[in-house]
Amino acid sequence: MDVRRADERYPGGDEAAGIASRHAFSFGPHYDPDNLRFGALLACNEERLAPGAGFDEHPHSHTEIVTWVVAGELTHRDSAGHETVVRAGDVQRLSSAGGVRHVERNDAAAPLTFVQMWLAPHEPGGEPAYEIVRGIADSTPYAVPQAGAMLHVRRLAAGERTAVPDGAYVYVHVVRGEVTLGGETLGAGDAARVTNAEALDAVAVRRAEVLVWEMAAP
Template structure:
């Protein structure tokens, strides 16, 4: 089964006065939909747009695997593990909140910042928080997230180029940029597909360069 969710149907959040614009693909914060709480271990897929100087002040997380993908601009991150980094487009950032961590996320640059943040439930709660950044991850290089039993694949496709969708119990596809086709569905930026029990699927690039995040997920 392939369930396509359109960009325009995401819940609009954030704080416009503070320079924060958010789009939520799952129930999040004040937005509650009992039929859209999660997909496998995926709890959230938020698109955040921060104006220069805007950001999220220090706040806590626990028992959550947080993966961030910068689309444009630079994200400044500081957390209670003592790390302070700048995450740029093409970098994969992973914060394992484990038993508890606090962090700050800001746009300290001069240009607007857009990033995707995906939250996954861990297989086992607790533990010590950890932080990883993979700079400039290459196309088709998987990033393993064993804490959630998941694997992230980054796909960049030219017009007409094809790539296999993992034959996993569940697959979550999010289009960052460009157009792609999966099965009979055409996906544009911000669209996603939740795939269950399918094998032999392909992503096909459409007009212009496409960038797609593909989560290979357990049942």
């Protein structure tokens, strides 16, 4: 188990434009050849957008992009004609496939915080696709078959225990609160990369929200 702390993330964004980013993996100017990916996961970015701030239209290709809103509202528009507002508890997925362009903005009056995760598909190309699941329930896994991955959302009360899925690659990201995992205490923004995970439990030290990626071997 490899634990990465919140303060170890690479800083990014544009503070003057109201964008603050923190990257868990090699990203943009912060190139780290030893931290390019874990399993299918290529990026786990924590993004904070001030009201009126956002990312102008930009391209993606050959990437599965999954977004989890922590607080606020995210406006999404893409070149395939989708326009939605993503709120806390929703899972949004954009399959960029052979190529798509999109805009991400905070058009609301309150600050926006979200976690965006990029995964590598098994096969490149294809047609872009978009999906949003409103208010996903605990213990309802969200599958990204194109990347051989499954997202599990866990919301835990203090003292509550949950099993971490067994898997070749398991990535545990703490959105809020605090949990113990394999003898380590993880706080908000911390993550654990577990190879060949087996018989692991996460226990909430205090009320917590956790995103868990279960990924097959490449």
